[in-house]
Amino acid sequence: MRAPLIAAALLVAAPLHADPLPSWIAGDTKAAILDFVESVTDPASDDFVPVADRIAVFDNDGTLWAEQPAYFQLLYALDILREKAEADPSILSSDVLKAAAEGDMDGMLANGLDGLIEVVNVSHSGITVEDFKASAHEWLTSQAHPGKDVVYAELVYQPMLELLRYLRDEDFQTYIVSGGGVDFIRAIAGEAYNIPPHQVVGSEGNTTYELVEGEPVLTKNGGISFVDDKEGKPVGIMRHIGKRPILAGGNSDGDFAMLEWTTSQEGPSFGLLVHHTDAEREFAYDREGHIGVLNRGLDEGPERGWLIVDMAEDWARVWPGTE
Amino acid sequence: MRAPLIAAALLVAAPLHADPLPSWIAGDTKAAILDFVESVTDPASDDFVPVADRIAVFDNDGTLWAEQPAYFQLLYALDILREKAEADPSILSSDVLKAAAEGDMDGMLANGLDGLIEVVNVSHSGITVEDFKASAHEWLTSQAHPGKDVVYAELVYQPMLELLRYLRDEDFQTYIVSGGGVDFIRAIAGEAYNIPPHQVVGSEGNTTYELVEGEPVLTKNGGISFVDDKEGKPVGIMRHIGKRPILAGGNSDGDFAMLEWTTSQEGPSFGLLVHHTDAEREFAYDREGHIGVLNRGLDEGPERGWLIVDMAEDWARVWPGTE
Numbered sequence: 001m002r003a004p005l006i007a008a009a010l011l012v013a014a015p016l017h018a019d020p021l022p023s024w025i026a027g028d029t030k031a032a033i034l035d036f037v038e039s040v041t042d043p044a045s046d047d048f049v050p051v052a053d054r055i056a057v058f059d060n061d062g063t064l065w066a067e068q069p070a071y072f073q074l075l076y077a078l079d080i081l082r083e084k085a086e087a088d089p090s091i092l093s094s095d096v097l098k099a100a101a102e103g104d105m106d107g108m109l110a111n112g113l114d115g116l117i118e119v120v121n122v123s124h125s126g127i128t129v130e131d132f133k134a135s136a137h138e139w140l141t142s143q144a145h146p147g148k149d150v151v152y153a154e155l156v157y158q159p160m161l162e163l164l165r166y167l168r169d170e171d172f173q174t175y176i177v178s179g180g181g182v183d184f185i186r187a188i189a190g191e192a193y194n195i196p197p198h199q200v201v202g203s204e205g206n207t208t209y210e211l212v213e214g215e216p217v218l219t220k221n222g223g224i225s226f227v228d229d230k231e232g233k234p235v236g237i238m239r240h241i242g243k244r245p246i247l248a249g250g251n252s253d254g255d256f257a258m259l260e261w262t263t264s265q266e267g268p269s270f271g272l273l274v275h276h277t278d279a280e281r282e283f284a285y286d287r288e289g290h291i292g293v294l295n296r297g298l299d300e301g302p303e304r305g306w307l308i309v310d311m312a313e314d315w316a317r318v319w320p321g322t323e
Numbered sequence: 324m325r326a327p328l329i330a331a332a333l334l335v336a337a338p339l340h341a342d343p344l345p346s347w348i349a350g351d352t353k354a355a356i357l358d359f360v361e362s363v364t365d366p367a368s369d370d371f372v373p374v375a376d377r378i379a380v381f382d383n384d385g386t387l388w389a390e391q392p393a394y395f396q397l398l399y400a401l402d403i404l405r406e407k408a409e410a411d412p413s414i415l416s417s418d419v420l421k422a423a424a425e426g427d428m429d430g431m432l433a434n435g436l437d438g439l440i441e442v443v444n445v446s447h448s449g450i451t452v453e454d455f456k457a458s459a460h461e462w463l464t465s466q467a468h469p470g471k472d473v474v475y476a477e478l479v480y481q482p483m484l485e486l487l488r489y490l491r492d493e494d495f496q497t498y499i500v501s502g503g504g505v506d507f508i509r510a511i512a513g514e515a516y517n518i519p520p521h522q523v524v525g526s527e528g529n530t531t532y533e534l535v536e537g538e539p540v541l542t543k544n545g546g547i548s549f550v551d552d553k554e555g556k557p558v559g560i561m562r563h564i565g566k567r568p569i570l571a572g573g574n575s576d577g578d579f580a581m582l583e584w585t586t587s588q589e590g591p592s593f594g595l596l597v598h599h600t601d602a603e604r605e606f607a608y609d610r611e612g613h614i615g616v617l618n619r620g621l622d623e624g625p626e627r628g629w630l631i632v633d634m635a636e637d638w639a640r641v642w643p644g645t646e
Binding site: 215 | 452496523554555561580
């Protein structure tokens with residue numbers, strides 16, 4: 001269990017005027033980020049943006065942490081589903097759920113996102129929000145990723161941690177805006193990213209307020225009330241933040257609308273896509289598969305002025321605590 | 324149009340060690356508030372609460388501003404409904420809508436909250452979020468309240484403005500958690516309360532992300548996706564803030580669950596109900612009527628340790644800019 005290392009890495013104070021992005025290799029990509037942040041924070045600049053409007057939003061899976069071989073929340077849901085099915089096999093009431101319990105990822109995802117939602121739905125219900133977060137936190141900080149020799153919570157991208165901290169140092173508010181479940185991400189966002197719960201926007205499950213033995217609790221009771229993905233991301237941002245961001249970062253076409261909305265406004269804005277080109281240190285994928293598919297962003301991003309971050313070329317290191 | 328007065332009143336800096344609540348009459352009520360805030364902010368106190376957990380939530384209608392003769396948002400919705408019906412009478416497609424357009428409040432509210440939702444639904448659709456907020460802001464700062472000789476935006480409670488500022492000075496985050504619509508409140512919350520949009524939680528209408536003439540917009544398209552009232556308030560708080568508050572203020576039984584949840588936790592907490600006892604300066608109402616009904620809070624609040632604020636007895640003045 002090496003998760004505390006992450007928190008420790010965040011706490012190391014940078015000397016004044018030190019490079020705020022030491023894990024980004026010097027070049028056009030790094031320069032573009034520094035130039036944008038400098039221009040919107042310099043009171044003498046035409047592009048100056050007041051502190052209250054310095055809103056930055058980031059996708060989570062594939063943008064701040066890894067998402068292969070599948071979204072971590074899905075892998076967690078599968079573990080919980082198997083646990084629940086051992087106690088009561090009758091919960092495997094559909095082909096999707098049976099495939100999921102058998103670890104047949106293709107069968108589960110045969111119908112796209114719906115299969116994923118069905119699994120999450122069954123595995124994330126009948127539990128209080130607090131107990132769910134404790135369970136997710138325990139899993140993320142104790143279970144080892146298949147293929148990487150560390151717990152899931154450590155598979156955050158060091159360059160993105162530096163970018164988050166740099167933006168906050170420049171008085172940005174840094175939000176996560178994820179298709180993943182809001183409670184799952186909040187279970188670890190403080191520790192992993194130094195982001196408090198109110199700055200996490202995500203998909204939302206139905207929750208009920210009720211008294212259990214006289215004590216009020218909030219219970220996750222199955223069903224999804226809001227999907228914070230694709231066109232849902234700008235909607236989620238408006239609902240939670242109530243303002244259009246000036247910087248948006250993502251890695252898949254699920255982030256397209258969020259970047260489009262962010263970069264279509266009058267005044268300065270910045271769109272960034274992490275391109276997974278690094279089979280050696282992380283993973284290499286884009287146009288194919290079920291997870292983190294990136295087509296439209298690669299085709300249209302450059303002409304829209306979005307920065308395509310080439311993980312293999314632009315990042316000196318990928319993971320915290322590595323050289 | 325005297326709304327800027329409010330903003331000006333908020334900006335007057337208080338001298339160090341001055342009374343942070345000058346519009347609260349010295350007595351048990353004021354002392355209870357000061358004692359609680361001092362105990363949770365004093366590092367030497369057993370009740371000390373770290374800054375990150377100093378979350379305070381306030382209902383809006385009847386708690387931070389007036390709500391008689393009806394919720395301001397409802398009066399706005401009626402004006403818009405009448406405007407729309409003049410252009411197209413066929414939109415008055417139900418008895419509720421016909422009653423509403425004729426100003427027959429009892430007919431409109433005959434079936435309770437459903438009538439209100441129907442009116443809001445018809446009047447708040449087919450408009451972008453930005454245009455809606457501009458329209459609401461224009462109305463709130465230009466239309467005079469019936470019976471009070473000022474625009475709606477000025478009918479905020481000076482003692483509550485002082486409480487909000489006092490809490491923020493003591494490193495609380497102050498949130499609005501309202502049954503009213505989140506976009507309506509955000510239209511004025513910065514100016515009226517110095518509360519930014521991301522700290523407003525409210526009921527939510529369906530919103531769609533779409534391209535209009537190539538430009539992305541968020542359009543309110545009718546229908547309500549979340550009602551932030553009664554048991555919905557703790558749910559809304561968990562969705563948006565992700566933490567249990569330590570202080571909650573309200574004025575009606577719509578706030579009961581929020582106060583119950585806040586004050587049932589281990590550790591220090593504070594519940595406050597504004598009791599409308601002041602027919603002369605504001606309004607006097609509680610157990611009867613359609614708006615701001617307070618029964619359970621009066622019956623159970625005191626034994627639960629909640630502070631009942633007697634507007635007539637506890638407030639030296641009610642409105643900003645008055646003696």
